[in-house]
Amino acid sequence: MRSGERAPAMNATSSGINVTSSPGGKDKEAELSLPFQVTLASALGLLTLATALSNAFVIATISRSRKLHTPANFLIGSLAVTDLLVSVLVMPISALYTVTHSWSLGQVACDVWLSSDITCCTASILHLCVIALDRYWAITDAVGYAKRRTIRRAAGMVATAWVIAVSISVPPFFWRQVKAGEVTSCAVNSDHIFYTIYSTFGAFYLPTLLLVALYGRIYVEARRRILKQSPKKVAPGKRLTAARLAPSSPGSASSTAPLQCAAYPDGHVHMTVTDSLLEKKRISAARERKATKTLGIILGAYIICWLPFFIYTLLVPLCPSCLHPELFDFFTWLGYLNSLINPIIYTMSNDDFKKAFQKLVSFRCCAS
Numbered sequence: 001m002r003s004g005e006r007a008p009a010m011n012a013t014s015s016g017i018n019v020t021s022s023p024g025g026k027d028k029e030a031e032l033s034l035p036f037q038v039t040l041a042s043a044l045g046l047l048t049l050a051t052a053l054s055n056a057f058v059i060a061t062i063s064r065s066r067k068l069h070t071p072a073n074f075l076i077g078s079l080a081v082t083d084l085l086v087s088v089l090v091m092p093i094s095a096l097y098t099v100t101h102s103w104s105l106g107q108v109a110c111d112v113w114l115s116s117d118i119t120c121c122t123a124s125i126l127h128l129c130v131i132a133l134d135r136y137w138a139i140t141d142a143v144g145y146a147k148r149r150t151i152r153r154a155a156g157m158v159a160t161a162w163v164i165a166v167s168i169s170v171p172p173f174f175w176r177q178v179k180a181g182e183v184t185s186c187a188v189n190s191d192h193i194f195y196t197i198y199s200t201f202g203a204f205y206l207p208t209l210l211l212v213a214l215y216g217r218i219y220v221e222a223r224r225r226i227l228k229q230s231p232k233k234v235a236p237g238k239r240l241t242a243a244r245l246a247p248s249s250p251g252s253a254s255s256t257a258p259l260q261c262a263a264y265p266d267g268h269v270h271m272t273v274t275d276s277l278l279e280k281k282r283i284s285a286a287r288e289r290k291a292t293k294t295l296g297i298i299l300g301a302y303i304i305c306w307l308p309f310f311i312y313t314l315l316v317p318l319c320p321s322c323l324h325p326e327l328f329d330f331f332t333w334l335g336y337l338n339s340l341i342n343p344i345i346y347t348m349s350n351d352d353f354k355k356a357f358q359k360l361v362s363f364r365c366c367a368s
Helices: 023-064 071-100 107-140 142-148 151-169 193-229 275-315 325-348 351-367
Strands: 239-244 259-263 268-273
Touching: 023 071, 023 325, 023 351, 071 107, 071 151, 071 325, 107 142, 107 151, 107 193, 107 275, 107 325, 151 193, 193 275, 275 325, 325 351
Parallel strands: none
Antiparallel strands: 239 268, 259 268
């Protein structure tokens, strides 16, 4: 996501004084910068390729595994599609622009690229909010939300995220000025401070507050379940309880799996709780701990990747002298890195994803 004007690459001016260098100095600078440009281009190219492949594998894994065809995984798949668009439509051109520090593709390509950049990056961030909402409703209203948790509902949430993203990327085109000469830079005009505030708050600050609030509630609920499900210390062996069951109760037949029952003439049934029930509670508590840890990783990675960029974007219009192209490029690519981290976190923390991914890889290897 780009905003702010890039500093001129040639003949910089400061306080009306032209700063120039001798031709020999320029040649030496070009020679020194060439290895750096090659290294930078290779690193950004590898990052772009890794982002595209990781998200493509997530999409392929979900599409080929019927077990993963659920509303929750539909949202993860939609996030992967969005991050794939970032790696295909945004990152390659951004890599070229970052390395050369000059725009040579024309005004139309600049407009399309900026629109794709803002739209796709914002949609990726809003997808994290959609996934957080889905998990929040699933954990706080498990029974009621299970009836409403459909693919159609998930598609509606995804559509809402894209509408908001488009509404943030469109306004700059209303005040865009077509440049008469050759276009050498491509960035959103940062002179409109109100748009800068609108876009940064709509694309990051408000979604971040929502994510922190949702994941905070999810964390509290998960901790409550962990404490509730953790088995209390009991003596080794079996525990005995007494319960009265109706003779025709369906539970009297189904309860023999984890329990050992013995009927008595007084109408009471003495049930023995076996160790398998305690083991199920331990497994469930372990899953809740893993889910809670995953939430922290997701939120932490998102904030680390995007917070520096949006702080810097909000600061530049207020302090134009604070704009440093290299720092701006670093923060931009740190934000793009989140599109690579997303599929890794969401899939590696899910055992079903890992099994389906392994099957997909083995299938491709056998086919080749």
